[in-house]
Amino acid sequence: MREAIPVINRDLVNSRLVLIIEYMRELRYLASIPLSDFKADARNAAAAERFLRRSLEAAFDVGRHILARTGSVDLASEYKSIARALGDKDIVDTTLAESLVQMAGYRNRLVHLYHQIAEDELYEIIREDLDDLSLFVESIQAYVETLED
Secondary structure: OOOOOOOOOHHHHHHHHHHHHHHHHHHHHHHHOOHHHHHHOHHHHHHHHHHHHHHHHHHHHHHHHHHHHOOOHHHOOOHHHHHHHHHHOOOOOHHHHHHHHHHHHHHHHHHHOHHHOOHHHHHHHHHHOHHHHHHHHHHHHHHHHHHOO
16 A cells, blocks of 8 residues: 655745745845944844744744644644654754754744844854755755655
8 A cells, every 4th residue: 555645735835945045045145244244233133033033933834834744743843843853754864853953942042032142143153054944945845846746
């Protein structure tokens, strides 16, 4: 008997991936600003926080949706669980899954411990770690392609 192919809402997945790509474009622009200029205008850090948080939330929305559709509803409730489950199910590779666990922790800091986020730390993240989000987008696109007939 053939294994059932999960019914993924491609419109939902693609719309979230497009958002991530758009937010990354904004983050890359902010990362191109010299640190002194970035810190000189508080709106830069505020924009970076917003775009980064929304990128992460969109990524975990995608992960939750895919996991729910693959019968892993119990794993799709908490961000770190989503990250681990995506790796366990080979939807993303294990290295990216570990990066996603770290992203989940940082997303929680952005939301709940926002007063502890330093501009230098945020700036370093948008300069050094956006490739992980790009890899997530590529991995999800590749996964969805494997589901097509």
